[in-house]
Amino acid sequence: MKRVLIYVEKNISNQHTITWIMDFIKRLDARLISLYIIEHDNANDDIEDEAWKILYHIEDIAFEHEVKISLLLEKNDEKTSIEIINNVISTYDIYFMITTTYVEGVKIPQLVVGR
Amino acid sequence: MISISQLILPSYVELKLEGVDKLDVISALSKKLYSNKVIENLDGFIDAVMERERLESTGIGRGFAIPHARSKFVKKLSVAFGINRKGVDFFSLDKKPSYVIFLVASPENDKAGYITTLAKLSRLMRRENMCEILMNVKTPEEVIEIIKKNE
Numbered sequence: 186m187k188r189v190l191i192y193v194e195k196n197i198s199n200q201h202t203i204t205w206i207m208d209f210i211k212r213l214d215a216r217l218i219s220l221y222i223i224e225h226d227n228a229n230d231d232i233e234d235e236a237w238k239i240l241y242h243i244e245d246i247a248f249e250h251e252v253k254i255s256l257l258l259e260k261n262d263e264k265t266s267i268e269i270i271n272n273v274i275s276t277y278d279i280y281f282m283i284t285t286t287y288v289e290g291v292k293i294p295q296l297v298v299g300r
Numbered sequence: 301m302i303s304i305s306q307l308i309l310p311s312y313v314e315l316k317l318e319g320v321d322k323l324d325v326i327s328a329l330s331k332k333l334y335s336n337k338v339i340e341n342l343d344g345f346i347d348a349v350m351e352r353e354r355l356e357s358t359g360i361g362r363g364f365a366i367p368h369a370r371s372k373f374v375k376k377l378s379v380a381f382g383i384n385r386k387g388v389d390f391f392s393l394d395k396k397p398s399y400v401i402f403l404v405a406s407p408e409n410d411k412a413g414y415i416t417t418l419a420k421l422s423r424l425m426r427r428e429n430m431c432e433i434l435m436n437v438k439t440p441e442e443v444i445e446i447i448k449k450n451e
Contacts, residue, residue, distance in 0.1 A: 218393075230423065237419030245415065248355055255357045255393050258422070277393065 186253070187215040187280040190273060192222075193239060194285065203243060206283060207250035216253040218277055219243050222269055225262040233258070302416050304424065305448035307379040311336050313440035317382030317401065322353055325388050326367050329380040329403040339405055341373040348373070349403070359390025363431035365398035366421055370406045370414050377406050377413045379421070381443055383435060400425075400434050424450055 189210055210217050221236045240256040247254040259269050273279065312332050319325040326349050334342040348369035352358065359365040365388070380403040387397025402421055406414035424430065427450055437443050 233423045233426075234416075234419045237422045238415050241415045241418045241422075244356060245411065248352060251355060253355050256360070256422075257393065258426075 187213060188218055188277055189213065189215045190218045190220060190270075190277070190279040190282040191243075192220055192270060192282060192284045193243065194221075202285060203246050204250075207247060207252050210247075210252050211250055215280065216255065217247060218255050218257060218273070218279065219247075220257045220259065220270070220273055222266045223258065223260045225260050228260055228262075302377075302413055302420065303448075304379060304417065304420050304451050305444050307377060307417065308381055308444055308447065309336065309378075310440035310444065312338075312378065312380040313443050314380070314382040315437065315440065315443075317384040319384060319388065320386070322365075322367070322388060322390055323350060325382060325384055325401055326350065326353070326403060329382050329401065330405075332380045332382075333378055333403070333405055336378075338375055338378045339371070339373050340375060344373045345369065345371050345405065353390075357391040357393060359392030359396075359398045360422055360425060361392045361394040361396065362425065363387075363396065363399045363435075364402070364425040365390035365392070365400075366402045366404060366418060366425075368404035368406070368414070368418060370408050370411065372408045374405045374407045377404075377410055377417060379404050379417065381440075383437075385435075400431055420451060 219240055221240055223236055236258055244254050244256060317325050317328055319328055327346055330346050333339050339345045348371040349367050352369050358367045382401045384399055387399050390398040404417055
């Protein structure tokens with residue numbers, strides 16, 4: 186089964202974006218690896234709780250869409266975010282990565298080749 | 301504000317959790333909640349948890365697993381706790397067995413409480429040496445005390 190990485194950001198909770206991603210992953214019959222990276226400088230219990238909440242919120246939507254999912258939370262204390270993402274891509278044999286971007290104020294999914 | 305230590309009662313704790321696979325340990329912890337009248341349909345709840353397990357790896361690594369479900373058969377948000385000395389494969393991303401298992405049971409209509417509980421537990425279980433600390437407890441009350449101190 187192919188593994189697709191989604192790099193989760195604080196403001197990804199846009200329902201339309203998540204629904205689009207779930208439909209896409211389901212069509213691919215892939216497993217979603219959902220990664221949130223906490224900024225080391227801002228790390229505290231409340232921020233970590235919020236990060237996990239976002240991940241579990243995505244997990245709940247994945248369940249509703251019957252999408253297989255695993256959650257990952259990392260802190261960029263010893264490695265940069267890019268190094269962490271590269272490590273996840275190689276460790277979990279990621280097929281490609283999804284991140285998001287803003288286009289004229291509207292958040293849309295953007296595909297980024299991960300390997 | 302949800303407090304994990306208030307969701308676990310001593311009678312929800314099994315320090316010698318038997319079983320060789322996910323279904324065994326999830327069933328055993330579900331029976332704890334059923335016998336404490338937290339859930340009203342044992343098979344229905346176990347099915348709900350196992351349906352999640354089919355899609356998700358609830359093994360969060362470092363020796364922990366947090367199987368969970370929101371279900372119409374759950375009366376109140378609760379957490380059962382168990383220790384399996386041999387370890388059970390929850391298909392964690394780190395590929396290591398899970399020894400410490402938290403089973404989160406939530407009513408279907410309490411999504412916010414459910415997600416908050418999962419988030420807090422996941423954060424607590426990333427604490428240094430938490431698996432070893434919990435593996436060495438002697439009483440259910442000690443489990444609750446450790447969680448209370450760390451949340």
